[in-house]
Amino acid sequence: MVTADLVYVLLFDAGSDQEGIHSLELAGRTVVLLFQHRDDAERYAGLLEAQDFPTPTVEALERDDMERFCAESGYEARFVPEGFLPQSAEDRLLIAPPERNMDTSLWRKPDDATADVNAEGGRSAVEPISSGDAELEAFRRRLEGLL
Numbered sequence: 001m002v003t004a005d006l007v008y009v010l011l012f013d014a015g016s017d018q019e020g021i022h023s024l025e026l027a028g029r030t031v032v033l034l035f036q037h038r039d040d041a042e043r044y045a046g047l048l049e050a051q052d053f054p055t056p057t058v059e060a061l062e063r064d065d066m067e068r069f070c071a072e073s074g075y076e077a078r079f080v081p082e083g084f085l086p087q088s089a090e091d092r093l094l095i096a097p098p099e100r101n102m103d104t105s106l107w108r109k110p111d112d113a114t115a116d117v118n119a120e121g122g123r124s125a126v127e128p129i130s131s132g133d134a135e136l137e138a139f140r141r142r143l144e145g146l147l
């Protein structure tokens with residue numbers, strides 16, 4: 001018997017007509033995180049909640065299906081393996097959400113009944129904390145410019 005290769009993703013309003021998937025905007029790409037282990041996905045969801053983000057539901061889905069969905073939707077599927085250690089500032093966003101998130105009230109357009117976590121919108125009121133590292137600060141400013 002073949003076992004499906006499952007990944008864990010973060011969904012908002014799971015099972016409803018308003019269902020949406022958590023994504024990040026990285027260097028002009030919309031990235032959907034595919035966690036290898038449920039614990040990592042739940043930890044990331046908890047970090048989002050700690051930032052007053054709506055609490056996502058962790059859902060197990062087949063990796064092939066998610067990669068196909070992302071490709072068809074123009075998203076980049078990014079696999080986050082167990083024990084992942086970031087090598088860059090961008091990699092860090094795969095294990096902890098950014099300090100500044102999109103304003104969740106703007107996810108849905110009035111004429112669109114589906115959740116769109118990638119809609120253009122305002123920034124949240126959370127101000128970023130300066131790291132003191134010039135290269136990291138320059139990278140942060142470039143990411144903020146994308147918003």
